[in-house]
Structure formats: C-alpha cells, structure tokens
Amino acid sequence: MSTLENISCNRAFGGWHKRYRHTSSTTGTEMVFAIYLPPQASGSRKVPVLYWLSGLTCTDENFMQKAGAQRMAAELGIAIVAPDTSPRGEEVANDEGYDLGQGAGFYVNSTQAPWQSHYQMYDYITKELPELVEANFPVNDKRSIAGHSMGGHGALISALKNPGRYLSASAFSPIVNPTQVPWGQKAFAAYLGDDVEAWKAYDSCELIAAADANDRTPMLVSQGLSDEFLAEQLTPQRLKQAARDNGYPLVLEQHEGYDHSYYFIASFIEQHLKFHANFLV
Numbered sequence: 001m002s003t004l005e006n007i008s009c010n011r012a013f014g015g016w017h018k019r020y021r022h023t024s025s026t027t028g029t030e031m032v033f034a035i036y037l038p039p040q041a042s043g044s045r046k047v048p049v050l051y052w053l054s055g056l057t058c059t060d061e062n063f064m065q066k067a068g069a070q071r072m073a074a075e076l077g078i079a080i081v082a083p084d085t086s087p088r089g090e091e092v093a094n095d096e097g098y099d100l101g102q103g104a105g106f107y108v109n110s111t112q113a114p115w116q117s118h119y120q121m122y123d124y125i126t127k128e129l130p131e132l133v134e135a136n137f138p139v140n141d142k143r144s145i146a147g148h149s150m151g152g153h154g155a156l157i158s159a160l161k162n163p164g165r166y167l168s169a170s171a172f173s174p175i176v177n178p179t180q181v182p183w184g185q186k187a188f189a190a191y192l193g194d195d196v197e198a199w200k201a202y203d204s205c206e207l208i209a210a211a212d213a214n215d216r217t218p219m220l221v222s223q224g225l226s227d228e229f230l231a232e233q234l235t236p237q238r239l240k241q242a243a244r245d246n247g248y249p250l251v252l253e254q255h256e257g258y259d260h261s262y263y264f265i266a267s268f269i270e271q272h273l274k275f276h277a278n279f280l281v
C-alpha cells in the first residue's frame, strides 16, 4: 500500500479538509485526493465515508471548494473523499479536447493503447482508494458514492457493478447512457475500443436493466431542467424508465431553472448528504 504525502490541511466546520498525494499501483502515476474529516472523526469513533466523483475538467478541488458540503457533513458525521478525475503527468496520454484524456478518465478501466497503461480509474476509485482511505483515516467500511455529470455516471456504475459495497448512491446531472451519447461514445471508443458490447459494462442504463432483484442500492438522481447538456448528453428519463421496468429503487428529481453548474450542486448537496445519512449513520 502506498505512502500518503500531505499537501494541505485546513480547518473547516470543526473538522479538517486535507489533500494527499500518493503513488497509485493501479494507475502507475501519482494521484491526488482530498478528504474532509468531520469533527466526529477526531475521537476514538470511526465515521462513514461518502465518495464524490467529479465531472469533466475537474480535479479533487472543484467539489470541495464549490459545493459547500462541509457544513452538513460535519453535522451528520460523514467524511467525504474526492479523488481526481484521471491520472495526470507528462508521461500520461492526453487529448486536446476537454472531454478525453487528462481530466476526463470516465471511471473506466481502459483496454486500448495509448490509454490503458494509466487510465484504470474504475479500479482506482472502487478498490485502491477505499483500501487506502480505510487503512489511513478514522473511517469505517460504511461507504456511499455520489458524483456530478461524468462523475454521476461513475457513481451510478460503481454502485450498480458492486452490490453491497456502497450503501447508497446519488448523482447530479449524470451521463446515464454513455454508450448512446456523444461524450460517452467519444471516450468509450478511445478507452475501450470498437466493440460496443464491451461499453455496456460501464453504462448505468444497461446495468440497471440487468440488475438482479436481490441487488438493490438506493439511488437519488437530481437533474436541472435548464441544463445545457440535458437533451444531448444526459438523458435521465432513460435511466428512470430502465429502473421502473426492472423495479429498481431510483428516485429522479427534476428542478426547474437549474443548469449544469456547481450552483445547482450547492443548492441540493444538503438533500443528497441527508439521503446518504439515512444509510450511513
């Protein structure tokens, strides 16, 4: 297991916001993540963890600086872990577009050159990172997962592919059907190759349709109705329909006037944290 190097440490709402760098055996690069530890984590008690996956162009910092999640996390006694959205570095493959390469890992394990040597984000966020966090911080093994846009896709597929690993999942403005929309098709063609059957393993509509009746993770999805990416990239109704057809416990909430930005996330993050607290605390 890799050693953690502390990058920064800030007091927030009686707890601590900390950033760490480590060498990841999964991505073969240095990775940075942030953790918010609520005040409850300073005693002998261990606290549960919400993993947050960010969207295209983000690092570990966007959510921690813009969502305003720390106040409610402190009140509820929930730690939050926010990883980066891809491996990074001069030796890491990249693309000129904002929607492929560094900052756009799509939370899949790449099988294609030149991406596969470092772009193993699915294993990083579902395996290596939780093991590292649970070994080094005062947290227990109660986990939930949430995210935004590309990160909403990451959160939903991580929960659907690992029944029982996450006690709940939620997403803001997620890319629910990446095999059928331009962002997902571009990234999956690059990272996973031409076999579209292989793409389905990372598509939440496909996964929710195939989910076993005994494998259910409570899910909340929030979508702004003035989101500039709603019709072309996000298509939440497809997930709602697939969930309904398979009797899956998914709640889709739609909010008039809200767009794709962190203003939307900041407006409803308290609701999402309280949703997760029902299962974590």
Ligand SMILES: N[C@@H](CCC(=O)N[C@@H](CSC=O)C(=O)NCC(=O)O)C(=O)O
Residues within 6 Å of the ligand: 054, 055, 056, 057, 058, 062, 066, 098, 148, 149, 150, 151, 260, 261, 262
């Ligand atoms: N053209 C934009 C696209 C980038 C963008 O909107 N990124 C979103 C996530 S989109 C889906 O994954 C985001 O969270 N941005 C960071 C932020 O802090 O708002 C662009 O490159 O500007």
